[in-house]
Amino acid sequence: MEKQHCGDDAKALLGEENFEQEIGARARVWKHMFAYIETILLRGAVQLGIPDHIHKNGGPMTLRDLAAKLPVEAINMSQLHQVMRYMVHMKLFMKAIPPAKSNTTLDEEDEEEEEEEEDCYGLTPVSELLVRSHERSLAPLVEVEEPDMRDTFAMWAHLIEGLDRERYPKTFWEAHYGMPFYEVIGRNPEWSRRMSEGMTSITRGTVDAVVHGLVREKVIDDHVMSKLVDVGGNTGDVAKAILRAFPQLKCTVMDLPHVVEYAPKDPDLRFVAGDMLQFVPSAHIVLLKSVLHNHEDDVCIKILNNCKEAILRGGSTKGKVILVEIVLDIDDRPELTNSRFGVDLRMVSMGGKERSKKEWADLFFKGGFSRHEIIPIAALESIVVLYP
Ligand SMILES: C[S@@+](CC[C@H](N)C(=O)[O-])C[C@H]1O[C@@H](n2cnc3c(N)ncnc32)[C@H](O)[C@@H]1O
Numbered sequence: 001m002e003k004q005h006c007g008d009d010a011k012a013l014l015g016e017e018n019f020e021q022e023i024g025a026r027a028r029v030w031k032h033m034f035a036y037i038e039t040i041l042l043r044g045a046v047q048l049g050i051p052d053h054i055h056k057n058g059g060p061m062t063l064r065d066l067a068a069k070l071p072v073e074a075i076n077m078s079q080l081h082q083v084m085r086y087m088v089h090m091k092l093f094m095k096a097i098p099p100a101k102s103n104t105t106l107d108e109e110d111e112e113e114e115e116e117e118e119d120c121y122g123l124t125p126v127s128e129l130l131v132r133s134h135e136r137s138l139a140p141l142v143e144v145e146e147p148d149m150r151d152t153f154a155m156w157a158h159l160i161e162g163l164d165r166e167r168y169p170k171t172f173w174e175a176h177y178g179m180p181f182y183e184v185i186g187r188n189p190e191w192s193r194r195m196s197e198g199m200t201s202i203t204r205g206t207v208d209a210v211v212h213g214l215v216r217e218k219v220i221d222d223h224v225m226s227k228l229v230d231v232g233g234n235t236g237d238v239a240k241a242i243l244r245a246f247p248q249l250k251c252t253v254m255d256l257p258h259v260v261e262y263a264p265k266d267p268d269l270r271f272v273a274g275d276m277l278q279f280v281p282s283a284h285i286v287l288l289k290s291v292l293h294n295h296e297d298d299v300c301i302k303i304l305n306n307c308k309e310a311i312l313r314g315g316s317t318k319g320k321v322i323l324v325e326i327v328l329d330i331d332d333r334p335e336l337t338n339s340r341f342g343v344d345l346r347m348v349s350m351g352g353k354e355r356s357k358k359e360w361a362d363l364f365f366k367g368g369f370s371r372h373e374i375i376p377i378a379a380l381e382s383i384v385v386l387y388p
């Protein structure tokens with residue numbers, strides 16, 4: 001007689017429909033409970049350079065060949081096999097067909113080990129994005145946080161502890177390092193470089209969509225607009241891409257002194273070191289990409305006021321501010337919603353936030369702008385055009 005399935009008791013107790021619902025709910029609890037494992041594995045794969053090794057190999061590698069390339073002295077093959085197995089499940093890598101087996105006789109245990117070592121791993125579209133040498137690589141973004149994940153977890157503990165405003169200072173950074181994010185970064189050149197590369201890696205993947213949106217919606221009028229300033233423009237990647245599409249523009253990139261100092265110089269761009277909270281150079285177009293999301297409302301209002309003044313000083317009746325920012329409730333691509341909420345919490349760590357349409361509208365009004373339009377693009381962010 002067939003044994004009763006252990007779920008049958010629960011099914012009888014809960015009823016078929018509730019039982020199915022509970023299985024789904026249990027699976028979600030497990031999934032969320034273990035989500036940190038995926039963060040650790042993603043970072044680990046990049047730090048060990050696994051995507052780079054498979055890429056350099058020109059195709060899938062056996063576990064043994066991969067192990068030989070990793071910067072680990074006495075590698076635990078069984079653990080590496082488990083790690084790779086999970087990363088295949090995450091679709092970071094894919095199992096590929098192993099090379100033809102030799103016909104040496106092996107006892108059962110050896111055979112099992114041999115089989116694990118002969119498993120082959122290849123790149124997927126996800127790990128293709130983690131190959132460092134690729135132009136649109138996201139590897140620098142994965143490494144943008146602290147090099148040691150223990151610090152990352154210690155920092156993130158403030159997400160919940162920080163709910164208690166009485167006992168904790170304002171941001172994770174102030175709580176953990178005793179100073180705000182941009183001060184920590186500014187005092188640490190290696191970190192500043194990593195941060196800059198991390199942002200550049202995001203931007204390289206979105207800049208085409210930004211330029212395409214600007215051209216499609218005729219946001220930049222070639223005939224009357226000749227001066228653009230990219231505030232918080234980092235290494236100037238966005239300005240360069242805009243310049244390629246609108247070559248008549250004179251583009252200035254403004255950023256903090258420690259960023260400008262290390263930005264690769266470009267004869268077509270003018271780099272200016274400055275503080276947007278104090279002053280924004282005059283222009284017909286002021287661009288800010290992923291800048292306002294770093295800051296709380298009061299600071300954003302100050303920045304917006306300075307941008308408005310910069311446009312008014314610029315003297316064009318068609319002057320405008322162009323933002324490239326996440327709009328949380330834009331319902332263009334549901335597959336991006338999770339990432340948008342993730343970046344929102346990432347911004348909490350430094351006192352910033354992502355905003356909904358209503359939150360943006362309130363902020364623009366307080367910042368002195370009478371009208372705005374939101375242009376969805378094929379990216380996490382949207383283009384938002386502000387008119388004084
Ligand atoms: C998140 S990054 C965005 C960089 C770039 N716009 C992009 O999307 O790739 C924010 C930039 O703002 C710059 N920034 C921060 N505070 C600033 C300030 N007070 N004045 C000027 N730039 C500032 C940072 O150095 C950094 O390059």
Ligand SMILES: O=c1cc(-c2ccc(O)cc2)oc2c(O)c(O)ccc12
Pocket residue numbers: 144202290294326343346380381
């Ligand atoms: O780690 C990040 C990520 C972002 C980010 C992610 C996705 C986007 O579409 C835009 C930006 O922005 C960051 C940022 O502005 C910062 O100052 C530090 C870290 C990050």
